[in-house]
Structures are given as structure tokens and as C-alpha cells.
Amino acid sequence: MSTITQQMRHQAEPLWQASFNHPFIKELVTGKLPMTEFRYYLKQDRFYLQNFATLHGKIAEQLTDPAIKQFLYAGATGLDDSEKEVRIEFFQQLAITPAEIKQTQIAPNAYNYVSHMYHELYVGSPRRACAALLPCYWLYNDLGKQLISNGSPVKLYQEFIETYNSPEFTEATNTMIAIVDQLGKDADPDEKAAMITAFVRSSYFELHFWEMAYEEQKW
Ligand SMILES: Cc1ncc(CO)c(N)n1
Numbered sequence: 001m002s003t004i005t006q007q008m009r010h011q012a013e014p015l016w017q018a019s020f021n022h023p024f025i026k027e028l029v030t031g032k033l034p035m036t037e038f039r040y041y042l043k044q045d046r047f048y049l050q051n052f053a054t055l056h057g058k059i060a061e062q063l064t065d066p067a068i069k070q071f072l073y074a075g076a077t078g079l080d081d082s083e084k085e086v087r088i089e090f091f092q093q094l095a096i097t098p099a100e101i102k103q104t105q106i107a108p109n110a111y112n113y114v115s116h117m118y119h120e121l122y123v124g125s126p127r128r129a130c131a132a133l134l135p136c137y138w139l140y141n142d143l144g145k146q147l148i149s150n151g152s153p154v155k156l157y158q159e160f161i162e163t164y165n166s167p168e169f170t171e172a173t174n175t176m177i178a179i180v181d182q183l184g185k186d187a188d189p190d191e192k193a194a195m196i197t198a199f200v201r202s203s204y205f206e207l208h209f210w211e212m213a214y215e216e217q218k219w
Contacts, residue, residue, distance in 0.1 A: 004184030005177050008131065008196050009138075012203035019139060019203075020146065024210035028160070031153040038156070039094050041213035042087070043101060044110040048209075049087070051114045052136060053077065055121065055129065062126040068179050075172075086163050090156060108219055109212040113205035120198045127183045131195035134180050135202040140164040141173040 002010075009016075019025065024041075027033035057076035060069045090096075121129035144164025152158045163169065180199075184192055211217070 003181045004187075004192060004195060005134070005181050008134070008180075008199040011196055012135070012200045015200070015203040015207050016139060016142070019207045019210060020143065022207065022210040022214070024214045025143065025147070028154075028157045029147055029150050029152050031157060033154075033157065035094070035156075037213050037216065039096065040216050041209075042090055042094070043096060043104045044107050044209070044213065046087070046091075046101065047104075047106050048110050048114060049083075051117070052133070055117050055133065059121060059126045059129045059133075062121075065182075068182070071175055071179065083163050083169070086159055089159075093156065105219070107212050107217045109205060109208045109217060113202070113209065116198075116201055116205060124194060124198065125191065127187055127191060128194050128198045130176075130180050130183055132198040132202045134176055134199055135206050137169075137173040137176045139203065139206050141170055144169065 024033060024037065028038075053076050056072045060072035060076065063069055063072070117129060117132045120132040141164055144161060144166075147161045148165040152161060180195070184195055187195060
């Protein structure tokens with residue numbers, strides 16, 4: 001019997017492959033990705049990561065397992081510190097000011113992705129919400145591992161790739177995979193199916209996050 005996370009990964013495979021092959025990712029590696037698009041990505045991702053952290057705390061409140069609660073509360077303070085630090089540095093280097101952030105309109109896909117995660121928690125369950133969070137860790141960790149062998153000639157893009165290949169990020173990813181497997185074990189069949197759907201939908205929004213930045217999506 002395969003684990004629930006193996007089933008999730010299997011069902012989301014075409015979406016993951018499309019992410020790996022997306023021009024945003026390809027051009028990140030060649031260095032051809034226009035900085036305006038990376039800048040756009042960072043501003044939208046700031047909104048995403050803020051809500052992602054908030055979600056960790058809200059999910060933790062609804063769960064009872066002490067080890068799971070502890071991991072999620074740590075995530076609520078802003079993912080792993082290396083990602084947070086790198087982002088602060090990027091914002092400084094690209095002169096993205098608080099005023100610019102304030103003026104940034106949240107784009108449709110970023111809004112939809114975040115809304116989906118809240119929906120999984122408040123209309124679904126904390127288990128489904130954990131499943132919805134998992135592609136965020138796992139897809140980026142897979143990308144980090146894949147892209148690191150080539151790296152990028154652009155320093156900023158190289159640093160971005162390195163963040164997701166770090167031992168800390170890999171450890172957080174593995175913990176999150178173990179948490180979802182644990183939560184899946186005592187879920188009934190309908191709940192299991194709903195967890196898988198939540199994961200696949202997040203994988204869809206991950207793919208479209210690249211597309212959103214690549215085309216500078218607007219309402
Ligand atoms: C949209 C998105 N997914 C995953 C990550 C990884 O933390 C991120 N920064 N942004």
C-alpha cells in the first residue's frame with residue numbers, strides 16, 4: 001500500500017512536470033528571466049507567504065498532536081528563517097519599498113491560491129488544510145534539488161534556488177510529508193480523497209503562480 005503522500009504526488013505528477021518545465025523556471029536557470037517578472041513574483045509571493053504563515057497557526061490551533069502543533073506554530077512565525085532572510089535581502093537589492101508593496105494589487109492566482117487554503121481549513125478540516133500546505137514545501141524542495149546542479153548565472157536567482165535546497169528546508173519538507181502521512185492514517189476514505197484533492201488543487205495553483213508572474217497577470 002502506498003502512503004497518502006505518494007498517492008498525492010502521483011496524482012499531481014502532470015502539474016508538477018508542468019511546473020518543472022515552465023518558462024519561468026527554465027529562464028531562472030538560464031538567467032534569461034526578466035528581472036521585472038522576478039520582482040512581480042516576489043511581491044505576489046510576499047502576500048502568499050504571509051498568509052501561508054498565518055494558516056500554520058490557525059491549523060495548529062485545531063490539532064491536538066503536540067509534535068504537529070509545535071512544527072506548525074514554528075512555521076507560523078515565518079517559515080524557516082533562511083527563506084525570510086533571503087527575501088528581505090532580495091527586497092533591499094531590488095529596491096522594493098513598503099510603499100510599493102502597499103500599492104501592489106493581489107493578482108488573481110495568488111488570491112485564489114490563498115483562498116483555497118483558507119477554504120480547506122474552514123469549510124474542510126485541519127487535515128485537508130495540511131494537505132493543501134504540502135505542495136508549497138515539497139514542490140519547491142524538489143525544484144531546489146533539481147536546479148542546484150545547474151544553478152543560475154544570475155546571483156539573485158542562484159540564491160533563490162539555494163534557499164530551497166538547504167538542509168533546513170529539506171528537513172521541514174520531510175517533516176511536513178510525515179505529518180500529512182500521519183494525519184491521513186486515521187482519516188476515513190472520503191476525508192482521504194478530500195486531502196488528495198486539496199493537494200492536487202494546490203499543485204495547480206503552484207503551476208499557475210509561475211504563469212501569473214510570467215505574464216504579469218492582472219484582474
Ligand atoms: C507560491 C509559493 N509556493 C511555495 C513557496 C515555498 O516557500 C513559496 N515561496 N511560494
